[in-house]
Amino acid sequence: MEMINLVNVTKKYGEFTALKNVNLTVNKGEVYGFIGPNGAGKTTSIRILLGILNATEGQATILGKDARKEAVEIHKRLAYVPGDVNLWPNLTGGEVIDLFTKLRGGDNKSHREALIERFNLDPTKKCRTYSKGNRQKVALIAAFASDADLYILDEPTSGLDPLMERVFQECVKEVKDKGKSVLLSSHILSEVEKLCDKVSIIRQGEIIETGTLDELRHLTRTHVFVKTRKAIEGINALKGIHDLSEEKGGLVFQVDSEEMGNVIKHISQFEILKLESAPPALEDLFIRHYEGEKGVK
Template sequence: MTEIVNIQGLQKNFGKFQALRDVNFTVRAGEVVGFIGPNGSGKSTTIRILLGIIKRDAGHAEIFGKDVWKESLEIHKRISYVPGDVTLWGNLTGGEIIDLFLKLHGGGDKQKRDYLIKRFELDPKKKAKGYSKGNRQKVGLIAALSADSDLYIFDEPTSGLDPLMEAIFQEEVEKIKEAGKSILLSSHILSEVERLADKVVIIRQGEIVETGTLDELRHLTRSTITLQTEENVAEIAAMNGVFDFKQQDNQATFSVENQYLNDILAKASKLGVKKFESVPPTLEDLFMRHYEG
């Protein structure tokens, strides 16, 4: 697969503060990459470097094989971007602003624009100064999704949207993903990333601490098991890889490192299994593994 975004050894300092240190990741053609981390971890700084807004101090950053700083104008012709707080011209209507964004991008799909205005329940005749934060986000999203881009960069795109609008955004992202477009999605809504992303990049204090598909990352952490047996389930508690063991009668709930699951199953079968449920770790579990404490 072709690499649409390629970041290697990216570094950025603000005075004595090192915001990014040796950041490495790629976004391939047709891939949705979830870029997650708490406030101040370096997500937006990375995205601003990719957009050519600020200059990196060291490392390598390309989009479409072009340098993000030196060739930003060429890159911007093929990308759509939505920030977490969309700023609009107050005296223009939402519809006028969407049309202006599309004209600046090179045209856009007017039929899709009208469809998205209806889907996101936006009043396009209302002036932007009267819009709530959620409606300002809708204007940015409609403009971005109406443009035929090769890369979509979303930085907390559903900030201010209600759950229904979040779901509509996710459905529309799935459509552009099916069309083979590439997406870099930075979001604090982990269920959103879990639903959409092919690959997850977790950043902490300016460093990448985990990269991989959800399935790959799940192998690094624990599943939650609920087990009921005919004989005393307490024997499971002493086994390797078992944590947080809680028992009530002959039923227990515990977490287990995935490499020990086969041993647990073998032992449970000897005790006479009446109930066995295994829940894989969520993206939130993976995320908290790097942030708790």
């Protein structure tokens, strides 16, 4: 079952095109990573899904319903956490959590209390006294305390310390185990890599790559360290070799995954003493797509 479906969604602001023909499908029980730098179009896409913005062209549906026209019905089954949470300053964190859970029709007090303890939140303090990280905790607790079918999380760990990020990751895995679906928008690649079944990379309003992590890794480079008895000759001439350098008495380089067999065959004739290879990370693919842009070399 398709929980989210964006079909050729385009969003224009006058002459500026914020989104161009975005296609994205999240299935039931799937954790879907939506990655790109700030300003790439992630939040605009999410606002269209939430019914806050209307797409200039294309169709956006959630749970089979029109995201704009049937937003009220959709939101009964959806939990949303933005990247910058604003709360009522004179309410306590506990009161806000209670308000959100009651609006959604759930009232599982034991689950809510367990989440408050896990996220180490003091629910008796007024929201105006909370740091950014504590405001995020309130929104996350309210979301995970609900029995939603779909969780849309837009940079949800912004302001959280590493320990709380781990708690967040555990919560995502728990809702997935219950058959729920999650759209996780993030620029924290390690977070996406740990949690997501499938990933779409968005760049300047366009989806430039989509697939499972394994599918995307085929397009990235593997990191290799090799030490041989004889000096390796001719490696510079091999196809698919990148960033070659000497280190610890051996050679360090990156190799395109599809060329790995040829590279190993070549270096094996020089009597391999030590060979280490690290699977490519999502970050490698991300950086390759953004090479040449400002701030990325």
